[in-house]
Amino acid sequence: MSSTIVDNHSLQARLKSNLIGLQTIVIKEVTRLIRIWPQTIVPPVITTTLYFIIFGKVIGSRVGEMSGVTYMEFIVPGLVMMSVINSSYQNVVSSFFSSKFQRNIEEILISPMHNATILIGYITGGVVRALTIGTIVLMVSLFFVDTLAIYSVFITFLVALLTATLFANAGFVNAMLARKFDDIAIIPTFVLTPLTYLGGVFYSITLLPQPWETISRFNPIVYMVSAFRAGIMRDRLDAAAFDTNLGFSFGMILLFIVVLFSTTLWMLKRGIGLRS
Amino acid sequence: MNSDALHPPAQALEIKSLNKTYGDGTVALRGIDLDVKEGEFFGLLGPNGAGKSTTIGIVTSLVKKSGGSVRCFGVDLDQDPARVKRQIGLVPQEFNFNQFEPAEQIVVQQAGYYGIPRALARQRAEIYLRKMGLWEKRTTSARMLSGGMKRRLMIARALVHEPRLLILDEPTAGVDIDLRRATWAFLEEINAEGTTVILTTHYLEEAEMLCRRIAIIDQGQIVEDTDKKTLLGKLxxxxxxxxxxxxxxxxxxxxxxxxxxxxxxxxxxxxxxxxxxxxxxxxxxxxxxxxxxxxxxxxxxxxxxxxxxxxxxxxxxxx
CATH class of the missing domain: 3.30.70.1560 (Alpha-L RNA-binding motif)
Structure with a gap:
């Protein structure tokens, strides 16, 4: 018995083999996303809808305008971004750690796939879930705002894509290092949620007194929320309300992605948390 | 033309001075040497904690070695791990598939990880699930399968990329005698077709029945490595x-x-x-x-x- 692909070791054959491997991981992740939709899709949509009702309708009606738009309109991009960040992170951290826990990660570790293929596969799974939920949340927001004119679909989509990529990668690192289920809850609870809430989802950080405004600028989520909000309503927001420059935001997100992706590849090569 | 065709490798597996010390200081392997020829049915025996699973773990890239070298069909594991991995199929000791996925999906996915296109993967999955008597259970979640079926599923999964070297770590542990004998017959069949087989087992009857060459490992050292006839002659x-x-x-x-x-x-x-x-x-x-x-x-x-x-x-x- 010998494989028809065994004797083909050219660079082209390896690339093709890795592309099939990547496709396999993505299909597996999307199948999982669909199979357990009550866990993966419904909860973030319900939570965000509650935010729209409580913060947007009930409290927002008393807040009035913020940065030139109604408070409800102001929080829509922030809440979409919050869903994107949480969903991308949660998808990868729970899927990869479950694979590690059940030891079916060994199926992948013994295969000839390149580490980058494995990482990109899981990140893609996280991005698919994040963009799916982000789109649903954006559609839900239409029930709460009169119109939702998007200033630039390209900027909006690109910010969501890059942010989902970054946090899916972060979830992968968390899963690699986690030894028990508690370990995959610590970062989302004690790091991700506070950073998101303080990242300009519900307010513009320009409203904060010093030194809190300066401190907030060290929060990477500020740049993502701000860029996403600019993508949706740059033409309607007060110029003074922009927390960051759009180009600078993209630069920061890309820098975080490059650093985190490279670090993760190094960790995979060393087998940290995966190989004894 | 590939180099393997010009220089056909005589050895399926060559292990030289393999050492492993775990992070907690446990010395699992103390410089073992092991050669397995292509086409052999090789038994690696040893008591619990002797170093069998560590050796298999290193060969299959699940465990990092501390020293020494591993070559598979002439390819060094450090030089070209992807090429080595492509030639090996592993049936681990413990069930390590996603318990919530159906049997067919598990096998098709494994093929995909090895770069086999989906249509071909489905054909191969059918072939090996049928051979293992699992085709009727292809849509059943792995967790719903019996212990014996799960073992057979792991064998089908290990064969779907048609490896030249099949490594089985205690493949019949906890399996009833009928199924054990059916598994033996199947392993003999694929060995006869040319697949090199390495088996670790606690059932010494199994090793005596199947293996033509046997190595005994104890406390991280190979204490015997010879053909079965010579070995039994030492009794x-x-x-x-x-x-x-x-x-x-x-x-x-x-x-x-x-x-x-x-x-x-x-x-x-x-x-x-x-x-x-x-x-x-x-x-x-x-x-x-x-x-x-x-x-x-x-x-x-x-x-x-x-x-x-x-x-x-x-x-x-x-x-």
Whole structure:
């Protein structure tokens, strides 16, 4: 018995083999996303809808305008971004750690796939879930705002894509290092949620007194929320309300992605948390 | 043209001076050397914690080695891990698939990880699930399968990329005798078709039945590595059990043999390499004792295994 692909070791054959491997991981992740939709899709949509009702309708009606738009309109991009960040992170951290826990990660570790293929596969799974939920949340927001004119679909989509990529990668690192289920809850609870809430989802950080405004600028989520909000309503927001420059935001997100992706590849090569 | 065609590798697996010390300081392997020829049915035996699973883990890239080298079909694991991995199929000791995925999905996915296009992966999954008697269960979640079915699923999964070297770590642990024999027959069949097979097992009967070459590992060292015939030739004493036609009331003394009565109609006789069984029968006949059947008390390999491991333990303790 010998494989028809065994004797083909050219660079082209390896690339093709890795592309099939990547496709396999993505299909597996999307199948999982669909199979357990009550866990993966419904909860973030319900939570965000509650935010729209409580913060947007009930409290927002008393807040009035913020940065030139109604408070409800102001929080829509922030809440979409919050869903994107949480969903991308949660998808990868729970899927990869479950694979590690059940030891079916060994199926992948013994295969000839390149580490980058494995990482990109899981990140893609996280991005698919994040963009799916982000789109649903954006559609839900239409029930709460009169119109939702998007200033630039390209900027909006690109910010969501890059942010989902970054946090899916972060979830992968968390899963690699986690030894028990508690370990995959610590970062989302004690790091991700506070950073998101303080990242300009519900307010513009320009409203904060010093030194809190300066401190907030060290929060990477500020740049993502701000860029996403600019993508949706740059033409309607007060110029003074922009927390960051759009180009600078993209630069920061890309820098975080490059650093985190490279670090993760190094960790995979060393087998940290995966190989004894 | 690939280099393998020009220089066909003689060895399926070459392990040289392989060392492994875990992070907590546990020394699992102490410089083992092991060669497995292409087409062999090779048994790696050893007590719990001897280093079998660590060796397999290193060969399959699940465990990082501390020193030494591993070559598979002439390719160095450090130089080209992807090429080595492509040639190996692994059936691990413990169930390590996603319990919530259906059997067919598990096998098709594994093929995909090895770069096999989806259409071909589905065809291969059908072939191997049918061979393993699991095709009817293809849509059943893995967790709903019986223990034996799960073992067979792991074999189908390991074969779907059609590896040249199949490594099975305790493949029949906890499996009933019918299924164990069916698995043996299947492994013999794929070995006959050209796949090199490495087997670790606790069932020494299994190793004696299947393996043509056997290595015994103990405390991270290879204490024996030879063909089965030579290995069994090293067995100094075998104990045979004679079922007697009529019960006897007193001890039976046989010249040159240690013997004892297990019960009135069952006699155990230790036969050394220098003595033959004929003399035992002669003496029993002279005493008017009729034998209705005879068997080995224990599996021959089991006796040798215990002998070698005890000897190695004594040597290590005395050092």
């Amino acid at each position: 100094n004493v075998e104990t045979f059990v004679f079922d007697l036609e009529s019960p006897v009331n007193k001890a039976i003394n046989l010249d040159g043999y240690a013997s004892r009565l297990a019960d009135g109609s069952t006699l155990e006789v230790d036969v050394t390499r220098e003595h033959s069984l004929n003399a035992v029968f002669e003496q029993l006949s002279q005493k008017g004792i009729k034998v209705i059947s005879m068997r080995n008390k224990a599996n021959r390999l089991e006796e040798l295994f215990v002998e070698l491991v005890e000897s190695n333990t004594t040597q290590t303790t005395n050092k």
